[in-house]
Amino acid sequence: MNKDLPIWIMEPELTQKRDLSARKLFEGGQKAALIPETPSIDDIKQQLREIREHARQNINSLVEELQTNLGHQYQQVEVKSAVDNIEAVRYITEVSDEIRIVSTNNSSIVSQELKPGLIANGFTVINSYLDEFEAKKREILDYWDLPGLKDKNLRGTFDVSIKMAGPADTENKKYLALLGVNAIAAEDGTVFFLQHFSNIYNDLRQANKVVLVVGLDKIVKSRQDATFQTKCMGIFGMESVLLGIEPKPTKTPSIAELSLPPGDREKELHLLILDNSRTNLLRGNFGELFLCIGCRACNQHCPIRHSFTEVDYIWTPKNYLSQLLYGTSSSIDVCLHCEACRLECPLDIDLPLLMWQAKIDRISKHGRSLKHKILGMPEMLAKLGAAFAPLGNWMMRIKLARIPMEIITGIDRRTNLPIFHFQTFRKWFNKKNA
């Protein structure tokens, strides 16, 4: 059997919600009772958790099922498995022939894990999403100005709006589209994308070569599960879009701005199944990360997200941690541990706890700096300060004294330090109760 690979694109869709409201309004009475109640956000979270747990527990059989189905049903798709990003980039380079323009979507698997290797191999990597994002007017500036979408039922506001059978034949431009998929059904290979603008559809229509990248964590059991998971990405990630959370890449022209020649070969479709440390995650203490659907809700209230302007992908606390675990970053001290990410995650992934764990692992391998050894004994410092309170407080006000302190402890000389008290509260209490 040889069919075209089904590629379904989900977009924000208000029609369903509007229709449901209209039916409730007009049908009323007995008929209204027949209209199913829309599930609560807790029900949605529960269902999502079940889908993700199933994926986590059955990843090996799901991969096998997917590979078998792709091989039997869609022979025009070249399927390749890559152990790591190096192998993946090598494959993309091989299949690209002389093409040097790569267009990606905003998925972190391509922008974070594959892009650096592609650039090193001489590719120009473009993300047309940014061009469309720039064009949208964004009025919501802050988390607290959001309309509280998470608490409203938005299930009906995302739906599959485009169903493609393989990449369309209408246009053929000489470039390679490298698209990280948002979910894929093991039972029949249906590929799902969530699209807020039109960049993914355009790439699927226009590119001479399309490489779909499937992270192991994107494989779920059924088309129904993949639909639901992709929908959840939309629901829980919508506020990130409203907030204008976007990557800050080196500006490149978009595909629309480039005058690309027509592709001189027939269109090709490749599907790359990428592990890149995901199975390692499952074996260690970080298996919870495998549950992540990449909705980026963890980013919405992260206080440090505004400050990562040097990265060219959408920075999230989860990506920050996974970069460290994949070995592509050595930073673990930037997180403030405010725990906002935990509160936002639809899967209740305990990112703060995993950050602690990663920090402990790192310290056990690399040790601690002298500064952190000193600051890691806060009560001893406080006791010293209290014992010599008048002198200590006087010294802390002398700028010259703050310089050696800055060198030894790492405490910035401009910091507003607290005032030590010779009579601590507990001394006061014990005296009063003696």
Next chain:
Amino acid sequence: MPEDLINNKKVAYYTGCFANYYYPEVGEAMVKVLRKNGIEVIVPDQVCCGLPMMAKGNTEGAYKNMEHNTRVFSQAISDGYALITTCSSCGLMIKRDYPLWMVGSEMAKQVSQNLFHFSEYLLLLHNRGELDTDFHPIPQTVFYHTPCHLRAQEIGDVTVKLLQLIPDITTKKISTECCGMGGAYGYEKVNYQLSKEIANKLYSEIKENPTDRVVTDCGGCKLQIEAGTGLKVDHPIILLKEAYSL
């Protein structure tokens, strides 16, 4: 269900480092407010909750402290005392992290379940009609900053609700913007600039909403706000003490 120790009118106070070493007025006010309500207070022998140690990678030290505090406060619970703290970060650490780190420790679970943020505890008393609400009016406006670690406890706006019991007080603005201090995070030279950039949004909010008082439950947030705005920042228990004219 947590053991119901509220009825006993006995409290073991976990001060945390800030109220003990840097802001003893908070501890003193807490004791006076509790005694005003006829509650017996003890301050057991205690050490740093371990959070700032963990943040700087002193895991071994943090574990020792967790074990010490767990042992001491578990005993207090056995003696019928409810546990309270005035520090939102210590509160989060003990409530949430102690059972996670001390896997399988029943004492850690017990301590976690019986620790209340001071305003959470006083509101529980109020809900039972047992809080003395004979407050003197404070005809002032308040900018209240919710510390991240209080928000992360998921117990709602307990401090705001408590302050609103004081006659004539007006909570003009409740902010949940992070102050960027993160314990000792903002002290460090490597984070100083980033910490201030995070705080700028909160500073702007405070400037745009001038009030008579700026209030927060966290010592680190207090320092950061005071440094950036030049305003004096109070712990909410100080306002309560004033309302009781203690």
